[in-house]
Amino acid sequence: MEEKLEKVQVEDAFAVKYPSEIVAVSSVDSGGIPNALIVGWSMTVSGRPPMIAVAIGHPNYSCKLIRECGEFVLAYPSTKVVKEVEFCGSNSGRDIEDKLAECGWGSVPAAEVSPPLLAGCLANFECVVKDRIETGDHATFIGEVVAAHRNPRKLDRLYSFADGRLGPVRRK
């Protein structure tokens, strides 16, 4: 295959990645107040034991909370919680006492960790931080999954699109 590739700025190459999976990450402060952040940079990093990595920008309040608490819950949000995802993705827990309460995002106590499970998500993974790596302008947390939960309802996962919107996808 003959191929012409254009050398471009890195951001211009990243811009063709969409649609892209997003996840919600819940954490909790020392007083037990939960917080949720929406991120696009997350992946599984081990099957046995099951482990998940998530990269969180240093300035984010969740970065401080997870560093302090050593636990997080990672969830796959569905179309049922678009408004909650948009709210939590564009407001900081530093400025709002309880983001989940403020936007009405339901939560359920986790089985093994302090941060809560999030409603309206296809799956929730309870994670204990095993490692943290400083990766440029983000901290990458490596969590071992200690419990997992699935939503019995049939839900569509949320993806982010190149225009910044969120929505479901289907096989073309």
Add this chain to the structure above:
Amino acid sequence: MEEKLEKVQVEDAFAVKYPSEIVAVSSVDSGGIPNALIVGWSMTVSGRPPMIAVAIGHPNYSCKLIRECGEFVLAYPSTKVVKEVEFCGSNSGRDIEDKLAECGWGSVPAAEVSPPLLAGCLANFECVVKDRIETGDHATFIGEVVAAHRNPRKLDRLYSFADGRLGPVRRK
């Protein structure tokens, strides 16, 4: 929102993640022969400097090559290279002298690193390994992006589906 969540085996919770983004990772052996692996576990981990993480199973030949060479190229494959992706995702470079040649996957020399850019991909990122973390049954390589390339053709990115097939997606 009232919510009932089912506590399940971790693999059963991971099973609801699809459609999921896949990437190709090229590497090169000490004799200059390239190899390509298809993986689902990859993410950006920093904006400035741009950095990408990719988790590769320890038994994979690519894991050995990247550990030795300290460089890799990560690419977003399109529907134009489904057969090449399927071939490279189901055969090991240990058993085949030159996987890319064997399946006819075109490649282009990179600008800054030894592993090649892959044809039929939306974007290629040249990465230099800055860190490696052992994460359970995988090694997670942290690469700094030293050059990026975009395909001027309009291409559809490949995703993996729950049934194991690969294909494009569109906004639902």
